[in-house]
Amino acid sequence: MVVQHVVSERLRTAGFSFVTSFHDIANAFPSMQHNHIQTATDAVVKDADRNLLRQRIGETAMVVEASDGRVVVSPKCGTLQGDSIAGDVFTEGYHSILDAWNARLHGLGPPFRITAFSPFDLSDQDLAVTAYADDVCRKILVSSPQTASVRVQQSNAILDEELAKATMAQNVDKQQHIAVFKGTNSRRYTKYITQHGMQDGTAVFQARYLGGLQRFDGQCGPEIEVRAKAAYVSWCTFKGLWHRRELPRRGLRSVFLGMVYEVLLAGVDALVLGRRHYDKLDRIVTAYGRRLMRGTACEKTEDEHGQIHYRSVPNSAVFRYLGIASSRVELRIRRLKFLQRLARDPCKHHQVITAIFGTMFFDAEPNIQSDGGLSTYANSYAKTYWEDIQALQSLDSAYWLVDMANGEVLPFFSELAEEFVHVDVSELRAQANDNDNQPPTKMRALSTGEDAETVRKALLLVSKMTLRQELEIRELQSAVFKTFVVREPNPIISTVKAEVGSYLEKAKMARSSGGSLPEGEVHAYAWAALTQVAVQQETLDGTSKAVIDSHRAAMASPDMIADVVYIAKLKKAFNKGEFKLFLAVSPAHHGLLEAVSAGVLATGAVEKKGQAPASGMSRELQALVDKLTEIASK
Numbered sequence: 001m002v003v004q005h006v007v008s009e010r011l012r013t014a015g016f017s018f019v020t021s022f023h024d025i026a027n028a029f030p031s032m033q034h035n036h037i038q039t040a041t042d043a044v045v046k047d048a049d050r051n052l053l054r055q056r057i058g059e060t061a062m063v064v065e066a067s068d069g070r071v072v073v074s075p076k077c078g079t080l081q082g083d084s085i086a087g088d089v090f091t092e093g094y095h096s097i098l099d100a101w102n103a104r105l106h107g108l109g110p111p112f113r114i115t116a117f118s119p120f121d122l123s124d125q126d127l128a129v130t131a132y133a134d135d136v137c138r139k140i141l142v143s144s145p146q147t148a149s150v151r152v153q154q155s156n157a158i159l160d161e162e163l164a165k166a167t168m169a170q171n172v173d174k175q176q177h178i179a180v181f182k183g184t185n186s187r188r189y190t191k192y193i194t195q196h197g198m199q200d201g202t203a204v205f206q207a208r209y210l211g212g213l214q215r216f217d218g219q220c221g222p223e224i225e226v227r228a229k230a231a232y233v234s235w236c237t238f239k240g241l242w243h244r245r246e247l248p249r250r251g252l253r254s255v256f257l258g259m260v261y262e263v264l265l266a267g268v269d270a271l272v273l274g275r276r277h278y279d280k281l282d283r284i285v286t287a288y289g290r291r292l293m294r295g296t297a298c299e300k301t302e303d304e305h306g307q308i309h310y311r312s313v314p315n316s317a318v319f320r321y322l323g324i325a326s327s328r329v330e331l332r333i334r335r336l337k338f339l340q341r342l343a344r345d346p347c348k349h350h351q352v353i354t355a356i357f358g359t360m361f362f363d364a365e366p367n368i369q370s371d372g373g374l375s376t377y378a379n380s381y382a383k384t385y386w387e388d389i390q391a392l393q394s395l396d397s398a399y400w401l402v403d404m405a406n407g408e409v410l411p412f413f414s415e416l417a418e419e420f421v422h423v424d425v426s427e428l429r430a431q432a433n434d435n436d437n438q439p440p441t442k443m444r445a446l447s448t449g450e451d452a453e454t455v456r457k458a459l460l461l462v463s464k465m466t467l468r469q470e471l472e473i474r475e476l477q478s479a480v481f482k483t484f485v486v487r488e489p490n491p492i493i494s495t496v497k498a499e500v501g502s503y504l505e506k507a508k509m510a511r512s513s514g515g516s517l518p519e520g521e522v523h524a525y526a527w528a529a530l531t532q533v534a535v536q537q538e539t540l541d542g543t544s545k546a547v548i549d550s551h552r553a554a555m556a557s558p559d560m561i562a563d564v565v566y567i568a569k570l571k572k573a574f575n576k577g578e579f580k581l582f583l584a585v586s587p588a589h590h591g592l593l594e595a596v597s598a599g600v601l602a603t604g605a606v607e608k609k610g611q612a613p614a615s616g617m618s619r620e621l622q623a624l625v626d627k628l629t630e631i632a633s634k
Contacts, residue, residue, distance in 0.1 A: 001210045002270050002338075004137055006355040006381045007114060007127050008180070009218055009272075011139070013379070014362050015182045017189075019140050019148045020214060021155065022207050024174040025163070028134035029086065030078035032093050034058050036166035040093040057089065077167055087133070097162045098131055104158050111141040111151060116358035118350055119368040119410060125354040137209050145193040148179055149200075156200050175201025178216050190216075212267040220271045228284055231264035235288060242292060252292060253322055260288060261324070269334035272380045281327035282315060289318040296321075316433070325432040335388050336425040343417040356382050357409055370576065372408030394431060398423045406572065415504045418511050481567060482597055484581040484605040491533050492603055493579055496570045499529035520558020527561055527568035528552075530581075534599020544595035551592050564589050581605065 004020070011018050038054055045053055060080055064071040079086040105112035106126075114128040129138045140155060142148040156172060163169055177198050181189040197203045206215040206222065213223040235242075238259060242252065264284060290297035290312075297318065298310050319325055325333075342349045356379075359366040365377040374386045389412060392398040401419055405411045412420045486492050503525045506518045534540065535548040555561050567584035581600065585593045601607060 001212045001267065002381075003127060003130050003352055003355045004139075004209060004214060005212070005218075005270055006379065007139060008214070009381065010360055010379050011114075012180060012182070012218055014360075016362070017142050017144075017179075017181045017183065017186070019142050019152060019180075020178040020207075021138050021140065021152055021201070022176045022209055022214075023136040023138070023159065024171040025134045025136070026169050026171045028094070028168065029090050031166075031168050032090060033077050033167040036096075037089055037093045040096045041089060044092060056083075056085075091133070093166060094134065095131070097166060097168075098129065098136065101155075101159045101162045102126065102129055104162075105155060108154065111147075112155070114139055114141070114360070116354050116360040117366075118354040118358050119366070120346060120350060120353050120357075120413060123350075125351055125358065127351065127355050127360075130351070132210055135210060142179070142181075144181075144185075145179070145189050145196070148177075148193065149198050152177060152198060152200055172200050176204050176207040177201050178205065178207055178214060179203055180216050212270055220273055220277055223268065223271060224273075224277055224280060227264050227266065227268060228280075230266075231260050231284065231288075234260045234263045243294070245294070249292070249294075256288065256292060257322065257324070261285065261322075265327070265330065265334070269331045269338065272384050273331070278326070278328045278331075285322070285324075285327065286315045286318045289322050293318065293321055320433050325429040329428055329432045332388050332391060333425050333428055335385060336392075336423075336428075339385060339389070339412070340421045340423070340425070343413050343421050346413040346417065353413060356385060368409055371572070372406075372410060374409055391428060392423065392425070395423070395427050397427065415501070415508075418508050482583045482593065483608045484583075484597075484600055485573065485608055486570070486579045486581050486600075486603075486605045488577040488579075490603050490605060492530060492581065492600065492605065493570065495529045495533050496526050499525045500570075518558075521562050523565065523568040524558035524561035526570065527565045528555075528558070530568060530583075530600070531596055533603060534596050537599050537602035539602045540599050544598045547592055547595035548599065551589075564592070 008018075008020065034057055037057055041053055041057075042050060057079060060075060062073045062075065062080070064073065079089055083089075112128060113126060115124045116127055117123075118125050128140070129136065131137075138155060140148070140151045142151060156170065156175075160170060179190070179193050181193075193203050194205075206213055208214070213226060215222060238255060241247070241255065264281065268281070296313075298312050301309050301311070303309065315326075324330055342352060346353060357367050357374075359368070363377075365375050367375055367378040367382050369375050374382060378386075386409065389409075390402060393402045401412075401416055401423065405416060411417075500522055503518055503522050509515070510517050531548050531552055535545055535552070551564075555564075563586075565583075565585050567582050569582045571580045571582070572578075573580050583593060583596070583600075597607065
């Protein structure tokens with residue numbers, strides 16, 4: 001569902017005309033022929049299980065106790081009802097049909113291919129077709145209603161041929177097609193296809209796919225309306241329950257959240273909503289919530305004249321009563337949980353990740369820049385999900401993840417995935433409720449006298465303190481670390497990245513399988529790779545080579561390296577293609593550090609001595625201090 005929403009939005013934005021076809025398979029699960037199932041499953045099951053699986057599928061029997069005796073039937077297609085492996089068996093056979101259909105359509109030309117470059121595994125992914133169980137959706141590029149009708153017929157004919165091999169067929173009459181036309185003739189084309197329809201199936205403006213509403217114009221308002229009506233029906237279903245005072249409020253809240261609130265937000269997290277959509281969802285929730293509060297949703301006060309005044313409590317109080325946050329926060333939590341599911345096994349979700357963050361064949365700029373950050377030209381879905389990830393910066397348990405990613409997107413699906421999936425994103429709900437629960441701060445205008453002077457002094461003091469601490473850190477770094485600037489394609493960069501990446505991959509596999517982590521710390525592996533490159537340099541003097549060789553021979557394990565080496569870190573620099581290399585060892589091994597430094601310099605690296613230059617943020621803060629000082633002196 002997410003893939004279809006994202007691809008539709010990106011095609012519309014780029015000005016492409018396309019048709020989205022929703023295919024319906026007749027009696028999909030029970031109609032697949034056993035021979036086709038066995039052919040598909042033989043390629044994936046273990047040798048020891050192959051005969052057992054064939055027996056389980058091909059030699060099943062159904063016993064019917066009829067009034068005139070027992071009837072034994074041996075089905076030759078499908079699986080028995082309730083079989084625990086029925087879904088997996090159907091998927092293997094069905095996906096082989098879809099793969100053959102897809103391959104044949106690709107041979108007909110570009111209109112049947114919608115490809116995108118995946119930044120995750122650097123491969124091209126086909127985003128034209130998605131499938132969940134037997135529900136299939138395909139996008140086809142078109143130029144007019146006539147080409148749309150012809151290409152849909154071509155697609156249907158090939159799919160029918162492939163389905164027939166497994167004794168399956170489509171319900172062509174139940175097919176629905178959403179046509180989107182862009183360009184100068186878009187209105188005329190839309191009117192034509194609305195009046196004349198399609199030869200196969202029905203042309204519609206909107207259709208349901210996996211529960212969500214897909215529309216020709218991508219508007220979210222109709223989906224919100226449908227969700228609101230469904231929530232109202234659920235509310236009315238339990239109308240005799242909400243006002244029974246003998247029932248505990250906690251139980252009523254649970255029923256409301258499960259039967260009304262979940263219905264309202266179901267599938268909405270797959271959309272990119274605007275402020276008015278969030279406001280409407282909040283109005284609906286608070287309207288129901290105030291009824292559940294049974295009169296406590298307003299405060300009664302009496303003035304000095306004895307008159308009684310009623311005032312409604314704010315929406316934040318209703319949210320706290322229900323144990324939820326605003327719809328903006330709740331949908332952010334759901335989107336983050338969706339990203340966590342992708343990060344648990346990104347290899348199984350290449351298509352989704354590529355649809356959101358990949359570069360489509362018509363994009364002028366990639367979504368993911370060369371430095372790993374999100375481009376300003378990225379699609380709205382990528383920006384929304386990236387804003388959700390950045391919201392973790394406000395959590396004490398997850399801010400370090402955002403800092404470690406250093407503005408890059410992919411680490412959350414690779415080296416930081418294990419930590420990302422264990423973040424409790426529901427803390428955002430508690431944080432939002434805590435912020436709403438704070439008493440309002442009284443604000444008043446500052447005069448030009450003492451108040452303004454106090455604020456100016458406070459800003460100046462805090463800024464100077466920050467700059468002083470930043471200077472002391474740079475002084476300590478220059479005194480402790482040996483710092484080098486390494487430029488691509490230096491062998492140090494590729495070797496260290498490969499060794500550290502291998503360590504992180506092994507650690508990830510160990511965590512997922514419950515095994516033991518690799519021995520030693522990650523910087524020990526970086527140091528081992530560094531010394532390997534340094535000792536191979538032909539221009540390195542014999543004495544330094546002997547020192548490095550002796551050290552490498554003595555280090556029998558990564559733990560031994562960790563006792564000698566304190567820091568061995570490769571970090572991206574500001575300039576593209578440049579990296580900073582930090583090294584620090586124990587004082588007793590100063591000679592070793594000098595020998596390795598000579599090897600690093602032999603690769604073409606440049607050693608940097610003295611204090612590092614101030615960062616861009618520090619320079620900006622210094623400019624602010626200068627301005628505040630100038631203002632104070634007037």
